[in-house]
Structures are given as C-alpha cells and as structure tokens.
Amino acid sequence: MVAIMTGMHPVPPPTRRPLRQLLAASVGNAVEWYDWYAYTFLATYIAGQIFPKSADSSLVPLLSTFAVFAVGFFMRPVGGLLMGAVADRRGRRSALTVTILLMGGSSLLVGLTPTYAAAGLLAPVVLVLARLLQGLSVGGEFAASTTFLVESAGPGRRGLFSSFQYVSTTLGQLLASGVAALLVNTLAEDRMDSWGWRVPFVLGAVLSLAGFWIRRGAEETRSAEQARAPRPGLFEALRRHPRESLLIGGITAGGTLAYYTWTSYLPTYAELTAGVAKSDALLAGTVSLAFFALLQPVGGLLSDRFGRRPPLLFFGLGSALLSVPLLHALRDSFAVLLLVQCAGMLLLTGFTSISAAVNAEIFPPRVRAAGIGFPYSLTVALFGGTAPYVGTLFEELGRPGIFPWYVAVLCLVSSLVYLRLPETAHRELAR
Template sequence: MTAAAIPSAEPRSPAMVRRAVLSSVIGNGLEWYDFLVYGFFATIIAQVFFPTSDPLVSALLTAATFAISFLVRPVGGVLLSTYADRLGRKPILTVMILIMGFSTVLIGLTPDYATIGMLAPILVILARILQGISVGAEFASATAMLVEYAPPGRKMMFGSFQMCSQALALALAAFSGYALATLLTPEALQGWGWRIPFLLGSLITPLGFYIRRFVDESPEYEKDTKQSTRQTPFRTVLAEHRNALLRCFGIMIPGTASNYVWFIFLPGYVIRQLKLPFTSAMLSSLIGGILLFIFVPIMGHLADRWSAFRVWLLGMLSFALLSYPLLAYVVAQPSFERLLTAQAICALSIAAIWAPTPGLLAGMFPTQVRSTGMSIAYNVVVLLFGGLAPFTLTWLVAKTGSDMVPSYYLLACTAVSLLALGLASRTRAQG
C-alpha cells in the first residue's frame, strides 16, 4: 500500500519555496483555528446564540451548526478544487483565504440572540456555510501546492507541514481559551470575551492574502498541465480513480476521527460531562497542540526515510489500542493531570497518523486531478467522521449514559478504515 510517486519539476528558489510553504500553512491554520475556537467555546456559543431551557438542546443545536459547514463542504470543495486543477492552485487559494477571513469576522461581530433574536443564529449559520464553501478545497489545494513544491525525497515532510499548521492552530486556540478564562470573569467571558479569538484570528487574513498573492504557481502543475490535454477533473476522478478514492477514504478516517474526537469534542466533553474546569481542558489541549507541533515534522521525516504507510499504520493501530484505556483512566477520576497524561501519550500516535497523510493522499492522483481527488475524499470523510462527530457523540452519550462512547466511536472508525483499505487492496488485485 504505497502512494504513487509524485514527479518533481524544475525547482523554485529557496525563498519562493519558503513563501509557498508559509502561504499553505497560514490558510490551513486559519481554517483549523476557527473550527477549534468554535468547538472550544461551544458551551458559551450555545448560550449566546441558541438559548433554551434545556442545556442538552442548546448543545445539540450548537453541534448541529458546527456540522452545517460540513454539509456544504463537498459541493464547495469539489467545485473550487476543480478550478484549482483547471486554473491553478494559486488563484483558488488566494480567494479562499478572503472568504475564510470574512466568515470568521462575521461570527465574532454577530450580536447575541437577546439583542437581535433569530437573526443571530441565522448569521452564525451563514458564516458557517461560507466557511464550508471555502475550506472544503483548502486542505486539498494547499496540500497539492506543498507536495508539488517539495524537493525529491521530502514529499512526506513537506506534506506534514499542513498538519503542523493544525497542531499550531490547536495550541493557539487552546491558549486563547485558557488566557481568556484565566483573565476574565465567567460573565465577561460569556458577554464579550469569547469574541476575541475570532476577531484576532481574522487579523491574519491580510497577511495570508499578501503572501499568497505573490507566490508562484506550483512548478509541477505548470509542467504537467502544459503536457496534458484539457479534461474534466471531477468526471475523470470518478471514472478512472475510484480505487484511489477508496484508499484515500481508509487513510483519512483515523486522522479525521482523532482530530475531531480527541481535540475538538473531548475538551467540551470533559467540561460538560466530567465537570472539569474550562481552564483545565484548555491548558491540556494547549500542551497537546505543542507536542503535536513538535512530533508531526519528526514523523514526516521518518515517513520519507522509512515508509509513509508503515508510519501511518503504526500510528493508527497504537492510537486505536490506547484510546479506550486512556479515556477510561480519565473517566475513572477526572482531573487535569489525568487528562494531560492521556492527551500527551496519544500525541505521538496521532502525529504518526497525521504526518504522512497529506503526502499519501497527494500521491494517489496525477497532478491534473490531484486537488479534485483529494477534495472528494477529504470532504466526504470529514463530513461523515468529523463534522457529524460532536453531534453524534453528544446524542449517544446522553442516550446511553456511558462516558466511554468516544472510545467506542474511535474503535469503530478504525474498523471502517481497515475495511476500506482491505476492499481497495482486493479491488486493485482483481483489476
């Protein structure tokens, strides 16, 4: 189970390579920063925009709003990724960061329900839809740009920078939550403090736009598209690369589940279900994000030197085996120390999953349809196993009364991943 080789083109200058890496990391980091902040402040957002007499209903409404952007991501992502394959990576990435910045500002500035009534949740939902349209193609197009700029033998390392941006976003989002909860009273945090992380996140948009505006087009894209005939990327992927899509589904599922369950759902879960302080959840996530930021490029380097799929498989299996006992360890006697221990131990396994994933996905498709192929796989998996996870887990925990539901969910995701990879290998062998 190895990715197809990604050919290298005429190299760009070191300064242009650094600019391309930075532009990809900034955009993806902004996306994840916004999603993580929304997830971390879900309890407050529920009270501000979706007030009801039942806290569970408010939590479910907030989780549903979180999931809305994922419902439009496949459409927006595939549409924009198709243009990225037809017109180039640079123009689409430049447009997407503007849309992301606007939607982030919209959430930060929308008045609460008590001030403007139903218009408040409507504006939040609109912002989430805009985010879904733009970020649906962000991962695929930015990853394509990274691996196509990478020198020979460093495709996995460069692809891992995409996941480093997620780890950095996790650390920054958790730091903002921890700092605000420490410095502000609960009333001030709910009244206006929660808006600060969104507004601060939007400030990076002008920098990201400026950098992307002056990045050269991907060298491999320029080389390969000049030598190929014009085609319809979406139709080509579905007609000629179905097996690659199935392999991408299998590879994507563990990384998606680990991110959305362990770092987006879990902080709110330990606050709401296990009654840990908000500051404990944020500080643990902050340290977890820092550890991931350190471990991911190391794993990316190992993936280039050893075997990308073996690194991924080792991370996936170790995380699957660790998730149940570590969650049980936290649930038995909820405390900051136990939560931090669980997240720190899992950080190494999750880094091994995350680091080779972008490079593996990119290697599944030729340059002419790479962004579209990755976008289809990414958005379908993120919708089913990521965006719907907070809503699904909140509902299941309430219905079953079991605090161990998140670990069961992660084990189920592992089984589905292995099934998809097994089916892909069997189909490929028969073909």
C-alpha cells in the same frame, strides 16, 4: 526554466523557494483553523446574543441547532469539491488565495453579526451564512493546501512538507484557544457578552489579509503542461477514479475519528467518564496539542526515510490495540490524563504527519486537488465531526465503554486499507 524530463512526461523542477512555499501554506492554514476554532471556543457567548432562549420565533432554536452542529461539516465536502476544482483548473495558488479571503470575509461577518435584540431573525440567518462560508473555506483549504504543500517539496521531502498541514492546524487551534482564554480572563463578563466575543473574529479577518499577502508571493506548483491541458470537469475525479476516491475514504476514516477523539473530544470524555476537573482537562489538552505539533515533522521525516506504510500501520494497528486500554485507564488525575492524551497523540502522528502526502500521491495531477478534497472532507464529516456526538450518545445510553471500541474497530478497518496500499514514498510525484 527548462523542465526536467522523466520518461515522456515533463516534470518541473522543485521550487527555488521551498521555505516561502512552506510558509505560504502553513500560515494561511493556521489562520483558517484559527477562525474555525474561534467559533467553537466562543459558541456559548455567541448563542447568548444570537440565539437567546427568550426569542419569540420558533425558528430561532432550529437555526441554532443548524448553525452549531450541521452547517460547517455539511459544507466541507462541498468546499473540497468546489475549491479543489478551482485548484485543478486555475492553479493551486489561486485556490489558496480564494480560500483565505473567503475565511477572512466569513470571520468578519461573524464578528459583525447583529444581535437578536437588534435585528431579530436576521441575526441567526447572518450567522448561519457566515458558518456556511467558513465550512466551504475549510473544506477547500485542505484540498488546495495539501496539493500545494506536497507539490512544493523537493526530492525525499514530501513527508516532511506534508507534516506541516497538521503543525499549522494545531497552531491555529492553540492560537484560537489562547486568544479566547485571554479575553475571558481579562474582560468583565458583561463586556465579554456585549462585544468581547467579536474581537477574535475581527482579528481573524486581519490575519487573513496577512496570509493572503504571503500566498500571493508563492510559486504556482501546477505544471505548465497541466495549465495548457483541457480543464477537468467538476466530478471528473469521482467519475474516472472511483477506486482512488474510495481509497481516500478508507485511509481517512480511522484517522479522522482518532484525531477528533484525541484532540477535541477527550477533555469532555474525561470529564464525563472519569470525573476530571474541567480546568485540568483543558490544561492537559493544551499541553498535549503542543506536544502533538512538535511530533509532526518527526513523523514526516521518518516516512520519507522508511516509507508511508510503516507509520500508517503504527497508527492503525497501534490504535486498534491500545485505544480501549488507554481510554479505560483515565482517572481523576491530571497526570494520568496528560499521559493518556500524549500517548494517543503519538499514535495519531503516524496518520496526521503524512496524510497529505499519501493522499496527493494517489491521484494524478489533473484532478489531484478535487480528487482529494471531496472524499476526504466527506469522510471527516461522517466520522470525525460526529465523534463527540457518538461519544455523548453512548454516555446518555449508559454505555460509555462502547466508544473506545468504536475507535478501535474503525482504526482496524483503516489498517486493512493501509496493508494493501502501494508504497509511494520513493516514487517520483506525477506532475
């Protein structure tokens, strides 16, 4: 097909199958995050079989801590760099097929991990390896799928396509929660301990094959000109575009902290600070996540109409002003918790619905995936992944009220970055 000419740079026309492109990115991304969150929801069952308290070796508790808290988030920046490089060198579709096969394989490895009673120290070693691969896959998934989604969008639809990054992430989280809850409420405790916890991971491997099949039929979004160009070096994005790399970090810092606060840590925070019952906290979290998923396309469409900066500032300044009163308003009440969490999700949508588009519009196509993947995943590891631990630390120090201020200040810092961002919504995407 003849390329459309914009100035002196050939720009390929929008894909003829936008829905197939959207499905390829979204289904695969949902499967990736289903596998990632399944481990979180079933960690207590896994620990009992792989890291028993009665283990003789002193390495077992060390490996337990490493596996649960460090491995996944440590590997995400590495995955963002490596898989981003694959996307820039070999094509977006190639990287997406690699990440979903990697996640499927690592999920199956978790499901087949031997117990400590059967294999001794080998059991935690196998599980740590599986989590290493999962972290690598998730970090690479964001880099590749972000680029693929935005480059697949037609004119004036990049924000809308971008929003499906978090629609699919949230659906994966809800699916993992639902499967785990179904098994826990269906199987007897001894069956859940012995083999029930393995079922979601084997299911995840099967779902990964379905996602792989869908992605194989997607169209490549990297231009023919880029495919013929010399391959970029592994660290070329960081070396040649340090400002853009720092910009990704500044854009993401407040957003990732707010994301993990409102979507993951809030039920625990509500239990610790307001005495909310665990069942109420989990139900409110589930309902608000569904609400959050529905908001994403709305935020993406609004950004296509009015630009990227307004929703980013709505999130950043709104969170800076309202995080403290919202989190301090929590009471031992399901209704109050649900309203607070939904309000936080509404603010958060200003960031999540368009972060993929904003990131993709910053970097040139030659290093777009790797340029996004490494600084984004590193910022998530530093600020998002640590949110529950920072909040719990303040609680242990007897200063739980500091955590809302931590969220507010970091969102204010990101708002200063948003104020200086050039408006890119209505510009042609460089290809």
